[in-house]
Amino acid sequence: MEQTMKLTLKVWRQKDKNAKGAFESYQADNIDAAMSFLEMLDVVNEKLTKEGIEPIAFDHDCREGICGMCGAVVNGRPHGPRKETTLCQLHMRHFQNNDTITIEPWRAKAFPVIRDLAVDRSAFDRILAKGGYISVKTGCAPDASVMLVSRENSELAMDAAACIGCGACVAGCPNASAMLFVGGKISHLGLLPQGRIEAKKRAVNMVKKMDDEGFGACSNEYECQAVCPKKLSVSNIARMNRDYILGSAD
Amino acid sequence: MELLQQYFQSSIGKKQIVALTGLMLIGFILGHLAGNLLIFKGPEALNAYAHKLASMRPAMYGVELALAGTFLLHICLTVYLFFYNNEARPIAYGYYQPTDRSISTRLMPYTGTLLAAFVIWHLLDFTFSDQTGTLSLVGKESLGLYGVVVNAFKIQWHSGLYILAMCAIGFHLTHGFQSFMQSLGLNHPKYTPVIKIISVFLGLAVAAIFSSIPLYVMFFARIP
Numbered sequence A: 001m002e003q004t005m006k007l008t009l010k011v012w013r014q015k016d017k018n019a020k021g022a023f024e025s026y027q028a029d030n031i032d033a034a035m036s037f038l039e040m041l042d043v044v045n046e047k048l049t050k051e052g053i054e055p056i057a058f059d060h061d062c063r064e065g066i067c068g069m070c071g072a073v074v075n076g077r078p079h080g081p082r083k084e085t086t087l088c089q090l091h092m093r094h095f096q097n098n099d100t101i102t103i104e105p106w107r108a109k110a111f112p113v114i115r116d117l118a119v120d121r122s123a124f125d126r127i128l129a130k131g132g133y134i135s136v137k138t139g140c141a142p143d144a145s146v147m148l149v150s151r152e153n154s155e156l157a158m159d160a161a162a163c164i165g166c167g168a169c170v171a172g173c174p175n176a177s178a179m180l181f182v183g184g185k186i187s188h189l190g191l192l193p194q195g196r197i198e199a200k201k202r203a204v205n206m207v208k209k210m211d212d213e214g215f216g217a218c219s220n221e222y223e224c225q226a227v228c229p230k231k232l233s234v235s236n237i238a239r240m241n242r243d244y245i246l247g248s249a250d
Numbered sequence B: 001m002e003l004l005q006q007y008f009q010s011s012i013g014k015k016q017i018v019a020l021t022g023l024m025l026i027g028f029i030l031g032h033l034a035g036n037l038l039i040f041k042g043p044e045a046l047n048a049y050a051h052k053l054a055s056m057r058p059a060m061y062g063v064e065l066a067l068a069g070t071f072l073l074h075i076c077l078t079v080y081l082f083f084y085n086n087e088a089r090p091i092a093y094g095y096y097q098p099t100d101r102s103i104s105t106r107l108m109p110y111t112g113t114l115l116a117a118f119v120i121w122h123l124l125d126f127t128f129s130d131q132t133g134t135l136s137l138v139g140k141e142s143l144g145l146y147g148v149v150v151n152a153f154k155i156q157w158h159s160g161l162y163i164l165a166m167c168a169i170g171f172h173l174t175h176g177f178q179s180f181m182q183s184l185g186l187n188h189p190k191y192t193p194v195i196k197i198i199s200v201f202l203g204l205a206v207a208a209i210f211s212s213i214p215l216y217v218m219f220f221a222r223i224p
């Protein structure tokens, strides 16, 4: 049986980086409970276009929770109310008929709004450029037993590598801090032998860039881990803190 | 040298110094707490302890200076980080619904501010009080520091404010203890959950034991 809903959306509209934004209210009718949140926005945008109103700008790409492009703060939470779910994977059945839904962009000095819900996350790329890679030539895949990696480290590195760089950690942090993102990259590279070599230098350089980009400091509130769609743990931040001490003492 | 300078300028470096100074303050608090408990042994024990500390001058001045420095460093850095962190989100959310942040975590800047005010009051109240003057008289006899403390805690608003400050310390430590571990990178899948539990108990215990003194004076002490 098909179930449709009626919703009121309070959406942040902002023309460009320098414009002053404001919330606008829109009615969303005939929303299928099986739609994803982004599909719901598509329906609303179609209606807005027909009415001669600029459609709501939002980022997206894969729509299957793996690329990290989508994201908005929905009812006060990055990617909405469901744990471990990107906005594109959030379905309308998790809302009630006649709900009012507030939709805002990620808010951080380091993530300027491009338009409406789309923000500029290139600060992440610039942090990665300072050390989110390994510079040794690893050649082709080595024989399995040549370089030993403990099972524990390979699992932890994989967990950290699950980060899709969506920026929900920054959006959810009361300090707009990027520590979970940077800690994740530092862990995913530094836990493996090829990446360990540059671990200390990497921590120092990436942290410096993170600070320069205008992200806040960590006050161990652990909001980042609570809103991360890929469940990255704050133990990655602790690892970064360790590597950072070691790197600074070098 | 350059790296060291960069360390102090960085967000993580500052936070780690907050953690280290916080750890030193926890050490001080626990020592102070142990000393205070002598009040339950009576006037002689508490006054003898106070005299012993005083007789250790001038070496004691060094310790006190270090303690004051630790406090100031902790306060300056936390105040700086508070504003630094606010600046990282110049436009606030219209609707922000935090998830599982505990109350002690959210209250950190406020319990901290309360503690700073408390420390000044507390120093004027006890440390720099005239311990042979009228405030120390119990009956007609001066009971030294013991007398000052007992007389102070006989006043209800005085005890009330003191207990409020001890609740602030309890909350501060509940977040603070596990937080300093995380800041210094001491995180472990097995021990971190235990540390979080210890953190709550530490906060509760410190608040309860410090508060037991005014409660004891108000309700149980038989003062001649």
Ligand code: HEM
Pocket (backbone or CB within 6 Å): A218, A219, A220, B015, B016, B018, B019, B020, B021, B022, B023, B025, B026, B029, B074, B075, B078, B079, B081, B082, B108, B109, B110, B111, B112, B113, B115, B116, B169, B172, B173, B175, B176, B177, B179, B180, B181, B183, B184
């Ligand atoms: C009795 C003395 C105090 C003790 C034992 C203490 C202990 C601690 C500890 C252990 C932490 C955690 C450090 C970390 O997160 O790594 C902390 C954080 C903090 N303290 Fe204190 N503290 C004391 C006094 C104060 C005072 C007087 C202030 C006043 C401003 C203050 C403000 C803060 C703030 C705001 C934080 C959080 C900093 C952040 O996360 O960015 N504390 N404290």
Ligand code: FES
Pocket (backbone or CB within 6 Å): A059, A060, A061, A062, A063, A064, A065, A066, A067, A068, A069, A070, A071, A086, A087, A088, A089
């Ligand atoms: S659109 Fe790719 S993760 Fe949501």
